[in-house]
Amino acid sequence: MSNITQxxxxxxxxxxLRFSGLLTGEAVKSRAATFWDNSxxxxxxxxxxxxxxxLQQCMRLCHAARQVIVPLGGNTSLAEGTxxxxxxxxxxxxxxxxIEQIDTVSQTVTVQAGVVLQALHEAxxxxxxxxxxxxxxxxxxxxxxxxATNAGGFGVLVHGMxxxxxxxxxxxxxxxxxxxxxxxxxxxxxxxxxxQLFIGSEGTLGIITRAILRIKPxxxxxxxxLLGVERFEQVxxxxxxxxxxxxxxAFEVMWPSFWRLNTGEYSSHQSPLAGExxxxxxxxxxxxxxxxxxxxxxxxxxxxxxxGLLQDAVIAQSMAEAQSLWAIREAYExxxxxxxxxxxxxxxxxxxxxQRFAQLLEERLKRLSAAIYLSVYGHLADGNLHxxxxxxxxxxxTHTVEEVVYQCLAEFGGSISAEHGxxxxxxxxxxxxxxxxxxxxxxxxxxxxxPHGLLNPGKIFDSEPA
Amino acid sequence: MSNITQxxxxxxxxxxLRFSGLLTGEAVKSRAATFWDNSxxxxxxxxxxxxxxxLQQCMRLCHAARQVIVPLGGNTSLAEGTxxxxxxxxxxxxxxxxIEQIDTVSQTVTVQAGVVLQALHEAxxxxxxxxxxxxxxxxxxxxxxxxATNAGGFGVLVHGMxxxxxxxxxxxxxxxxxxxxxxxxxxxxxxxxxxQLFIGSEGTLGIITRAILRIKPxxxxxxxxLLGVERFEQVxxxxxxxxxxxxxxAFEVMWPSFWRLNTGEYSSHQSPLAGExxxxxxxxxxxxxxxxxxxxxxxxxxxxxxxGLLQDAVIAQSMAEAQSLWAIREAYExxxxxxxxxxxxxxxxxxxxxQRFAQLLEERLKRLSAAIYLSVYGHLADGNLHxxxxxxxxxxxTHTVEEVVYQCLAEFGGSISAEHGxxxxxxxxxxxxxxxxxxxxxxxxxxxxxPHGLLNPGKIFDSEPA
Numbered sequence: 001m002s003n004i005t006q007x008x009x010x011x012x013x014x015x016x017l018r019f020s021g022l023l024t025g026e027a028v029k030s031r032a033a034t035f036w037d038n039s040x041x042x043x044x045x046x047x048x049x050x051x052x053x054x055l056q057q058c059m060r061l062c063h064a065a066r067q068v069i070v071p072l073g074g075n076t077s078l079a080e081g082t083x084x085x086x087x088x089x090x091x092x093x094x095x096x097x098x099i100e101q102i103d104t105v106s107q108t109v110t111v112q113a114g115v116v117l118q119a120l121h122e123a124x125x126x127x128x129x130x131x132x133x134x135x136x137x138x139x140x141x142x143x144x145x146x147x148a149t150n151a152g153g154f155g156v157l158v159h160g161m162x163x164x165x166x167x168x169x170x171x172x173x174x175x176x177x178x179x180x181x182x183x184x185x186x187x188x189x190x191x192x193x194x195x196q197l198f199i200g201s202e203g204t205l206g207i208i209t210r211a212i213l214r215i216k217p218x219x220x221x222x223x224x225x226l227l228g229v230e231r232f233e234q235v236x237x238x239x240x241x242x243x244x245x246x247x248x249x250a251f252e253v254m255w256p257s258f259w260r261l262n263t264g265e266y267s268s269h270q271s272p273l274a275g276e277x278x279x280x281x282x283x284x285x286x287x288x289x290x291x292x293x294x295x296x297x298x299x300x301x302x303x304x305x306x307x308g309l310l311q312d313a314v315i316a317q318s319m320a321e322a323q324s325l326w327a328i329r330e331a332y333e334x335x336x337x338x339x340x341x342x343x344x345x346x347x348x349x350x351x352x353x354x355q356r357f358a359q360l361l362e363e364r365l366k367r368l369s370a371a372i373y374l375s376v377y378g379h380l381a382d383g384n385l386h387x388x389x390x391x392x393x394x395x396x397x398t399h400t401v402e403e404v405v406y407q408c409l410a411e412f413g414g415s416i417s418a419e420h421g422x423x424x425x426x427x428x429x430x431x432x433x434x435x436x437x438x439x440x441x442x443x444x445x446x447x448x449x450x451p452h453g454l455l456n457p458g459k460i461f462d463s464e465p466a
Numbered sequence: 467m468s469n470i471t472q473x474x475x476x477x478x479x480x481x482x483l484r485f486s487g488l489l490t491g492e493a494v495k496s497r498a499a500t501f502w503d504n505s506x507x508x509x510x511x512x513x514x515x516x517x518x519x520x521l522q523q524c525m526r527l528c529h530a531a532r533q534v535i536v537p538l539g540g541n542t543s544l545a546e547g548t549x550x551x552x553x554x555x556x557x558x559x560x561x562x563x564x565i566e567q568i569d570t571v572s573q574t575v576t577v578q579a580g581v582v583l584q585a586l587h588e589a590x591x592x593x594x595x596x597x598x599x600x601x602x603x604x605x606x607x608x609x610x611x612x613x614a615t616n617a618g619g620f621g622v623l624v625h626g627m628x629x630x631x632x633x634x635x636x637x638x639x640x641x642x643x644x645x646x647x648x649x650x651x652x653x654x655x656x657x658x659x660x661x662q663l664f665i666g667s668e669g670t671l672g673i674i675t676r677a678i679l680r681i682k683p684x685x686x687x688x689x690x691x692l693l694g695v696e697r698f699e700q701v702x703x704x705x706x707x708x709x710x711x712x713x714x715x716a717f718e719v720m721w722p723s724f725w726r727l728n729t730g731e732y733s734s735h736q737s738p739l740a741g742e743x744x745x746x747x748x749x750x751x752x753x754x755x756x757x758x759x760x761x762x763x764x765x766x767x768x769x770x771x772x773x774g775l776l777q778d779a780v781i782a783q784s785m786a787e788a789q790s791l792w793a794i795r796e797a798y799e800x801x802x803x804x805x806x807x808x809x810x811x812x813x814x815x816x817x818x819x820x821q822r823f824a825q826l827l828e829e830r831l832k833r834l835s836a837a838i839y840l841s842v843y844g845h846l847a848d849g850n851l852h853x854x855x856x857x858x859x860x861x862x863x864t865h866t867v868e869e870v871v872y873q874c875l876a877e878f879g880g881s882i883s884a885e886h887g888x889x890x891x892x893x894x895x896x897x898x899x900x901x902x903x904x905x906x907x908x909x910x911x912x913x914x915x916x917p918h919g920l921l922n923p924g925k926i927f928d929s930e931p932a
Contacts, residue, residue, distance in 0.1 A: 164626065181904060185880075186850070187622065188899075194904060196663070219711050350572040350574070351573065422656055434647075438645065438657070438660060448910055461657065
C-alpha cells in the first residue's frame with residue numbers, strides 16, 4: 001500500500017507544518033474527544049495547517065501513504081461525525097480562521113473554513129449586516145464544519161440552510177488537488193454545480209477550505225410571541241397566515257410533553273401562559289425597526305385570534321421578556337435533572353404528518369416501556385422535529401429504542417437526519433430514509449472522489465453494502 | 467456496439483409507447499425545431515412516454531442499442547440546449563403533465579416533469595398559493611426543463627432559483643434505472659444530496675421525471691415603482707435599504723442604453739420619468755394587502771429620497787400603471803425594429819464589479835465596431851446582467867463579438883451563464899468561467915452516470931478536453 005514509513009510520514013508532515021502545526025502524543029490527548037465527551041482525543045496526530053497550500057502538501061503526502069484523515073470542525077457533532085481511532089490523523093483548520101473579505105456591495109463574505117460562526121456574526125454586526133444561519137453551537141462551530149454538515153438552525157424557513165448561503169466553495173480533494181469554485185454571485189448555470197456535492201457530505205468527499213457566502217442587511221426590529229393553540233390544523237394555518245407578509249423569521253412548535261417538562265418542577269422556567277394548551281408556538285417577526293416588528297406581529301396575531309386560530313398569546317414587551325421565552329425553547333436542564341438516560345433524535349417529515357407521527361410514536365414507546373418520556377418540539381416550518389426521550393432504569397437498549405423511533409418515522413417516509421447529519425451514530429438506520437439505488441450512487445461518488453477511502457471513512461455509510 | 471437493429475428498436479419502442487407515443491417522419495417534421503426557429507424538428511423519432519415506467523422501458527432499450535437521447539422541455543432554450551441531429555431520438559415528457567398533489571399543510575406540490583409552469587401557477591392561484599419561480603416563457607416552459615436548467619427569473623433575490631424550491635426529485639438514468647429521492651421536507655441531511663447533481667445539468671446526467679417543490683402562501687399586495695438614480699453606489703445602497711423589511715420582491719436595474727432604446731423612437735413606450743438618469747431601477751414590494759404593499763414601498767422610498775439615494779420616482783397607482791412599467795423592462799420590439807443583427811448575453815458577476823464591467827465592455831465594443839449598440843440591464847440583486855448587442859451590417863463575426871464580451875467578463879471573474887445554461891452555444895467559452903479541474907470533475911461525473919454518452923451528448927462540454 002504505502003511507500004512511506006510511518007516515522008518518515010510524521011517527519012515530513014512536521015516539516016510541512018513547521019512543527020507547531022503538528023500535534024502528537026500528549027498534545028493530542030490534552031484535547032477533549034468531543035465537545036460532549038471529555039475523554040482524551042484519539043489520533044495518531046492532529047494536523048493544523050495554516051494555509052491551503054500546507055493542507056494540500058499534507059494531503060498529498062497522506063494520500064501517498066494511504067493515511068486516513070478525519071476532518072474536524074468545532075467538534076460539536078451530534079452524530080459522531082468526527083469520531084477517530086488511534087490510527088487516524090485528525091485534521092483541524094483552526095488556524096485557517098480569517099474572514100478574508102466582507103463585500104457589502106456584492107452582499108458576500110469570503111471566509112476560511114476555520115472561522116467560528118460567532119466571530120463571523122460579530123464582524124458583520126459591526127457593519128450592520130448578518131449571516132443568516134444561527135444555531136446553539138455558535139461559539140464553537142466553524143463554517144467549514146457547518147458547510148460539511150449543511151447546518152440548519154432557527155432561520156431556515158426564511159433563509160434556508162447553509163447550502164443556500166453558498167455562492168463559492170474551495171475544496172481540497174483526497175489526493176491534495178484543489179477544486180476551486182470561488183464564484184461570488186447568486187446565479188451561475190455554467191455546467192455542473194460541483195460545490196453542492198461537498199456541502200453536507202460530512203468530510204467524506206473533500207476538505208472544504210474556503211467559501212464565499214451570502215450576507216444580508218441586518219434588521220433592527222425583532223418581536224417575539226408565545227401562543228397557545230388547540231389543534232394541529234390551527235398551528236399549520238397560523239404558519240401560513242404569518243408567512244403572508246408579517247416578516248416571520250422563526251416558528252417553533254412545542255408539544256405539551258415538552259412544555260410540561262421545561263416549565264415544570266425540574267425546570268427554572270415558568271409558563272407565561274395561563275392554563276394548558278395542546279400546542280405552544282414560539283415565533284419571531286423581523287422588520288426594519290422594533291416598532292414595525294411589534295406592529296406587524298401584533299396585527300397578524302390579532303387577525304389570527306379573530307379567525308379563531310389561537311387560544312392565548314403573550315407578546316414580549318422587552319428584550320428580556322423575549323429572551324425568557326426563547327430560554328424555554330432552548331432549555332435542557334429539566335431533562336438532565338429528571339432522567340438518567342436521554343436519547344435525542346433530529347428527524348424530518350412532511351408537516352402534514354407530524355401530529356400523527358407524534359401520536360403514533362408515543363403509543364409505540366408506551367408499549368415498549370412505561371418508563372420512557374417523549375418530549376416533542378421543533379422547527380415545524382422546516383419539517384423538522386426534535387425528539388427527546390428520557391427515562392430512568394430499567395430501560396430498553398438504545399438500539400431497541402432507536403428501532404421503534406426510526407421504524408415509526410419510516411412509515412411516514414421521514415428522514416433520520418434533518419440537520420445533524422449521519423456520522424457513525426445514524427449509519428445503521430440510513431437505509432430507512434434512502435433507498436438502495438440512492439446508497440449505490442452515494443458509494444459510487446465516494447469511490448470517484450476518494451478511491452482509497454481516506455477521507456472520514458466509515459461515516460454516513462460503509463464502502464460496501466451490508 | 468449495438469445488439470439491436472434500428473428497425474427493431476423503433477418497433478419495440480412503438481410497442482412500449484403504444485403507437486401514439488412514438489412520432490417519426492412527417493409527425494416529427496411538423497413540429498418546430500425550437501420556439502425560436504420554425505424549421506422542422508430534426509430527430510430519428512420523438513418519444514412521448516405517458517408514464518415513468520414507459521420511459522424506463524424506452525431508456526433500457528435505447529441504452530442497449532446505444533441510442534442517443536435528447537431530452538426536451540418546453541423547447542424555449544436560449545443556449546441550444548436541446549439541439550438534435552437526425553440520428554438522435556428526442557424525448558418529450560409532454561404527456562407526463564399531471565400535478566399529482568398540492569399539499570398546503572406541508573407547503574409542497576408534487577409534479578410530473580411535463581407540467582407547464584403557467585398551469586402550475588393557475589392551479590395554485592386557485593387555492594391562494596404560489597410557486598415562487600416565474601419567467602417570461604411561463605406559457606410553454608415545463609418544470610422538468612426548468613429543473614434541468616435551474617431556471618431563474620424575477621423572484622430569485624427572495625426565493626432563489628429552481629434549485630432552492632426542490633425538496634424531492636425523481637430521475638431516470640441513462641440505463642433506465644430509477645433514482646428516486648422524493649422527499650417532501652426542507653431539511654434532510656441523510657447522506658449525499660444526490661438530486662443537486664441533476665438540477666442544472668441540462669439533461670446530460672439523467673432525465674428528471676417528477677419533483678416535490680416548495681409552495682408559498684400568496685401575497686395579495688404588490689406595489690411597483692420606477693426610480694431614477696444618479697450613481698451606481700446609490701443603486702447598491704438602495705437595494706440594501708429596500709431589503710431591510712420593505713417586502714422587496716424584485717429589483718431590476720436598467721442602464722441608460724437600455725432605457726433610451728426601449729422608450730425611444732423605435733419603441734411604443736414612453737418614459738414616465740422626466741429627464742434622463744444614469745440608472746433606472748424598477749422594483750416591486752409585496753405584502754399581505756395592496757395598501758400594506760404601497761405603504762411599505764412609499765415609506766421606504768421616502769426615506770431613501772431623504773437620504774439622497776434617488777433623483778426621481780414614480781409609484782404605480784394601479785395595476786395598469788404597474789404593468790406599463792414592467793412592459794418597458796420586458797420590451798424587445800425596439801431592438802427588433804432597429805437592428806438587423808442582435809446578440810443576447812446572460813452573464814453574472816459580483817454586484818460590485820457590474821458598473822466597471824459595463825463601462826469597460828462599452829469601450830471595447832466601440833473599438834471593435836462603431837456599429838454595435840450595447841444595451842445593459844438585469845437582475846442586479848442576483849449578480850445577473852443581460853446584455854443586448856444590436857447593429858446593422860457591416861458587423862464583426864459573432865465569434866469575435868462573443869470573444870470581446872466573454873474576455874471582458876473573464877477579467878472580472880464572471881460567469882458566461884447566469885440562468886440560461888450552456889447548451890451548445892456557450893460551450894466554446896465555458897473554460898473562461900470554470901477552471902480545468904472543475905471541467906475534469908464534470909467529465910468524471912458524466913462518465914460515471916452516463917458512461918456511453920447517450921444523454922444529450924455534446925452539450926455543456928465535450929467528453930474529451932479540447
